[in-house]
Amino acid sequence: MEMDGQRHERMRRDMGGKDDLSFGFGFISLVCWGVAEIPQIITNFQTKSGHGVSLAFLLTWVVGDVFNLVGCLLEPATLPKQYYTALLYTTSTIALVLQSMYYEHIRRWFKCRQINVNQAAEEDQKKPLRTKSDDPGRIQIPRATPKGSTPRRDQYHFYMSPRSLAGSGTPPFRSYLRAAKSGPSAMEALHNDSSSEDEAAPIPSNKSISRPRPIPRSAAGYGTFLAASVNLPLQTKGLTEAYVGFTARNLLHEQGGENVYGQWLGWLMAAIYMGGRLPQIWLNIKRGSVEGLNPLMFIFALVANATYVASILVRTTEWKKIKANMPWLLDAIVCVALDLLIILQYIYYKNFGRTRSSSINGDNCGDYVEAAASTKAHHVVS
Numbered sequence: 001m002e003m004d005g006q007r008h009e010r011m012r013r014d015m016g017g018k019d020d021l022s023f024g025f026g027f028i029s030l031v032c033w034g035v036a037e038i039p040q041i042i043t044n045f046q047t048k049s050g051h052g053v054s055l056a057f058l059l060t061w062v063v064g065d066v067f068n069l070v071g072c073l074l075e076p077a078t079l080p081k082q083y084y085t086a087l088l089y090t091t092s093t094i095a096l097v098l099q100s101m102y103y104e105h106i107r108r109w110f111k112c113r114q115i116n117v118n119q120a121a122e123e124d125q126k127k128p129l130r131t132k133s134d135d136p137g138r139i140q141i142p143r144a145t146p147k148g149s150t151p152r153r154d155q156y157h158f159y160m161s162p163r164s165l166a167g168s169g170t171p172p173f174r175s176y177l178r179a180a181k182s183g184p185s186a187m188e189a190l191h192n193d194s195s196s197e198d199e200a201a202p203i204p205s206n207k208s209i210s211r212p213r214p215i216p217r218s219a220a221g222y223g224t225f226l227a228a229s230v231n232l233p234l235q236t237k238g239l240t241e242a243y244v245g246f247t248a249r250n251l252l253h254e255q256g257g258e259n260v261y262g263q264w265l266g267w268l269m270a271a272i273y274m275g276g277r278l279p280q281i282w283l284n285i286k287r288g289s290v291e292g293l294n295p296l297m298f299i300f301a302l303v304a305n306a307t308y309v310a311s312i313l314v315r316t317t318e319w320k321k322i323k324a325n326m327p328w329l330l331d332a333i334v335c336v337a338l339d340l341l342i343i344l345q346y347i348y349y350k351n352f353g354r355t356r357s358s359s360i361n362g363d364n365c366g367d368y369v370e371a372a373a374s375t376k377a378h379h380v381v382s
């Protein structure tokens with residue numbers, strides 16, 4: 001009897017120790033997730049750009065987080081702490097996504113438009129005087145270019161009057177070229193092939209001419225993707241209530257068992273999170289550079305995932321419970337491996353990768369300059 005009492009006491013103390021350790025790991029995980037995205041937000045802010053991080057990767061985080069939050073709401077076994085942790089990193093990820101979108105699309109678009117307008121005004125003031133004195137007989141009014149068609153080679157050779165500019169809708173001569181340089185955006189890099197095709201085809205003259213680039217087609221896809229994920233919580237809240245109401249929670253067996261819906265959601269979330277690293281890995285390979293990427297985000301994520309796994313395994317190694325937690329465990333383990341790969345990529349490309357002499361400052365129309373440069377290069381070759 002006494003032996004039993006002592007054994008129970010020892011077991012309770014062991015359990016208490018394990019719980020403390022598990023809590024400690026869980027706490028480190030929470031803190032790491034809490035700060036993980038801050039370094040990248042600062043880097044984006046400093047470079048006024050978001051091209052170092054793949055937007056697709058960030059969006060998979062948002063979608064995965066939504067599933068995670070819904071999972072927490074559905075599953076009564078989850079602790080409020082888990083829910084608030086998920087809420088914390090979902091919020092910081094959304095902040096990072098909005099910041100990247102702002103720098104990569106909205107701000108860039110505005111800047112380039114402004115430069116375009118300023119250049120047009122500048123050209124209008126300068127050109128007539130110069131052209132008249134140089135060669136008054138050669139003033140030509142170009143014909144309007146049909147929408148979508150390529151400007152003819154001779155079309156830009158001579159002075160373009162404001163009237164013709166207004167009529168044709170053709171971008172002013174070299175309107176983007178005076179902007180300072182910048183690296184490609186993350187999404188531009190991902191779609192490098194198609195955009196370079198677009199740019200390489202028309203070569204108007206040996207003075208390179210750049211045309212405004214359309215916002216990448218993928219942006220529409222991301223918009224839908226994001227809209228769907230933003231909408232999801234609203235729909236799932238009703239779903240959650242209905243589900244919890246109808247099945248009266250007893251279907252959600254928490255004693256080491258698995259809830260079918262929770263498991264499905266867990267596997268879906270794991271697939272999204274695990275797949276999300278691939279666009280980032282691919283982006284780094286494609287650019288051959290990690291400019292604009294802050295490795296601290298992946299270091300924190302790695303530690304957060306590793307301590308998360310530790311916090312579960314320290315508490316129990318009982319197969320029944322591990323099995324129920326499998327999607328979360330596997331996801332965290334695979335993410336640790338993928339984050340390690342990204343960190344190695346970072347080290348490699350920092351030492352042996354491509355370097356750009358140009359700044360990655362998003363204040364300018366870097367892509368436009370690049371487009372012009374590639375057009376120029378193409379023209380020299382041909």
Ligand SMILES: NC(=[NH2+])NCCC[C@H](N)C(=O)O
Binds near residue numbers: 033061064089305
């Ligand atoms: N927005 C977040 N940071 N979400 C947490 C993601 C957790 C997941 N295991 C991953 O590393 O991808």
